[in-house]
Amino acid sequence: SFSLSGETTTSRRCADPYYSDMLGLEVKPLSHTKDHLHFLQAFRSLKDPPHTRDWTTVEVHPPSYLGTLRRSLDQLEETLNMEMKKLCDATELKRVQQYEVDVTLDPDTAPPTQILSEDVKQVHYRGVRKNLQDNPNRFTKYVYVLTRQNFSSWIFYFEVQVKDKTAWRLGVARESIDRKGLIIVTPEKGYWTLYYDEDGMVFNGNTAFRLPLRAELQKVGVFVDYDEGLVSFYDVEARVHIYSATGCNFREPLYPFLCPCDHEGGTNSAPLIIAPVQ
Structure with a gap:
């Protein structure tokens, strides 16, 4: 999603029909342009997408197979x-x-x-x-x-x-x-x-x-x-x-x-x- 108004609530923007229409009007012409320099200049004028969650702090704990491994090793021994x-x-x-x-x-x-x-x-x-x-x-x-x-x-x-x-x-x-x-x-x-x-x-x-x-x-x-x-x-x-x-x-x-x-x-x-x- 791209921001047109500077608002920070992405969910509200995506649910707003006016926002969607304006975004379409701005992006659609760019999709047909053959002037690459104009495309890059115009594309930079669009605001950056909203900040996404930092997943580096999220811990995922896979299932532990330690007990199964230990039993298998004991049986092998x-x-x-x-x-x-x-x-x-x-x-x-x-x-x-x-x-x-x-x-x-x-x-x-x-x-x-x-x-x-x-x-x-x-x-x-x-x-x-x-x-x-x-x-x-x-x-x-x-x-x-x-x-x-x-x-x-x-x-x-x-x-x-x-x-x-x-x-x-x-x-x-x-x-x-x-x-x-x-x-x-x-x-x-x-x-x-x-x-x-x-x-x-x-x-x-x-x-x-x-x-x-x-x-x-x-x-x-x-x-x-x-x-x-x-x-x-x-x-x-x-x-x-x-x-x-x-x-x-x-x-x-x-x-x-x-x-x-x-x-x-x-x-x-x-x-x-x-x-x-x-």
Whole structure:
């Protein structure tokens, strides 16, 4: 808008028909002139447009994405940490697998309710008792079984297939453990074991330590460093570390220990299988 009268209220000028007509009469001839010098001289005679607002003092606050960015970075960090842990676990499992030992189950330790395979690599619960000769090494009340081989002052590793089972117990046990009547399965009594059922996994320490339930657990690796007092358990298929017990006081030869648990009406009838490292 251009000013013709010197008034300062732009809105009033724009709304005034007389003002608009006068402005049109003054500007229209200029739009048809071919004399450029006359146009510039005449155009300078028009008053400057009214002062507009100074926007330099106006602050515009864009929406803040700080919270979203922080959450995204936290999630990224968590994902990276998980991937790094998986990589470390996989490397660790590969390292301990080199200490694999070939072990077989000892029929003299199996109770009358257990069946061993011909290659003595598998055990499952039969549900009925059979007549067996009494043996001081045999478990009588619980479905536990040890291997023929024992280990002391050494490092060893073995794997057990637990696929299709709803309950089991694995680990190692001292040579002098109780094998008759009521048995308490704790390190104090000579057992270092991991127990699994539909409620999750438990390391049976002097105080039970409950672990998250791992989906589709098919094979468990057990690693023992006798001199360091260490027992570790691994999810072999996922290549993930499950749990480690440290500061263990073994003192005696150790035997790999398996328990297939009750068959639970057939739902837990699959065997535990000592499997070779793949």
